Amino acid sequence: MPPEQTSSASDGQNEIRVLVVAPTGRDAALLCQALSRADMQALECRSCEAACLELQRAGAGTLIIAEEALSIADIQRLAELMSNQPAWSDFPLILLTLSGEVTVQSQRRRLVRAPLVRALELERPIRPETLISTVQNALRARHRQYEIRDYILQERNAEEALRRSEKLAVAGRLAATIAHEINNPLEAVINLVYLARTSRSQKAAREYLERAESELGRVAAIASETLKFYRQPNRATETQIPEILRSLLALYRDKIAGSKVELRTDFKDVPPIVAFGGELRQVFSNLLTNAIDAAAGGRIDIRLRHARDRSGRKGVKVLVADTGPGIPESVKSSIFEPFVSTKATRGTGLGLWVSSEIVRKHGGSIRVRSSSKPDLHGTVFCVFLPQVPDSTQPRAAAS
Ligand SMILES: Nc1ncnc2c1ncn2[C@@H]1O[C@H](COP(=O)(O)OP(=O)(O)OP(=O)(O)O)[C@@H](O)[C@H]1O
Ligand SMILES: [Mg+2]
Secondary structure (H helix, E strand, C coil), X not given: CCCCCCCCHHHHHHHCCEEEECCCCCHHHHHHHHHHHCCCCEEECCCHHHHHHHHHHHCCCEEEEEHHHCCHHHHHHHHHHHHCCCCCCCCCEEEEECCCCCCXXXXXXXXXXHHHCCCEEEECCCCHHHHHHHHHHHHHHHHHHHHHHHHHHHHHHHHHHHHHHHHHHHHHHHHHHHHHHHHHHHHHHHHHHHHXXXXXXXXXXXXXXXXXXXXXXXXXXXHHHHHHHHCCCCCCEEECHHHHHHHHHHHCXXXXXXXXXXXXXXXXXXXXXXXXXXXXXXXXXXXXXXXXXXXXXXXXXXXXXXXXXXXXXXXXXXXXXECCCCXXXXXXXXXXXXXXXXXXXXXXXXXXXXXXXXHHHCCCEEEEEEEEECCEEEEEEEEEEECCCCCCCCEEEEC
């Protein structure tokens, strides 16, 4: 089938032209003349094989082919082409059949071309008006298919751009977190080095330097945790969820303390799962920062369990619960959609959308329960990830 993308004006012209295969006598020339008189662009092809190659190379609006030009190999080639079309395409094929009574030969010919069931059949002799209106209908149908294709491409590009912008937003947030996290130990190091330099006691100076060394170790750990975020393999690998959660908690330690949040963790031993570690880090980073934003002065519980989903698949379940005010009713039903945020300029509203896409890609599910009742407020996000990715049962739900 023709290439999926239109990249130049000439490709656009190719996509609406009519390919014609009619090897007997002057049939092809007459057909092309009739089509160009009706303002349609036609290209005569020597054989069915040549037409198929042309179609794959540059596309076409429709193909008119005379029955006698079709060998069994041609029929197979065409049938294969028709069944390998992208989802948006239903290429219109017009078959010019031989006229005459129903005979054993004509029945046999019909059986041979059975794989081309979707072709429009026109019996010769054809009136020029019938030919023109059939081709025009075919081109109109093809045009609608191109519109669907372009719409799908636009959607795909827009989604990709959103995903990229979320990655940048994550990078920005992370850069700010890192600057913040690194600042404290660095200030401590500067002080400790000063104390060591001015100390009269060698023993005290050594102690200052040892403490400075351990603070620098923290700086190095923060830097390497961050790098892990971005250096991810391009295929799913064995991933330790507890490791991801612990490294995120270390990264957000000061943010949690700064928000006066009490953190409780309960991690059971779980087997590794096959996943894209960097992406899952993004999911849990977003759930955790959302919980920290919501739970200032309250509590966050993070629980990790070995679990099965409703269809019995083995995997892991991560629960992130906070005692914050709950998800505002105004956004509750749309938090998994892009650009839904109540954080004004502090949030992009892409976090949960990207998270749900990532979980869906891993064949898992993400669910949320949230309440704003005065005596019972809080939010619980529950992520299930199968041990081995399987994208057949994606789910994202709010209640
Ligand atoms: N734990 C939570 N408690 C209360 N509300 C929440 C919680 N998690 C999400 N929300 C609500 O859902 C909205 C969407 O969250 P999402 O993570 O997608 O975007 P965001 O946090 O606003 O921005 P960002 O793209 O920077 O993550 C939030 O703005 C908030 O209103
Ligand atoms: Mg968020």
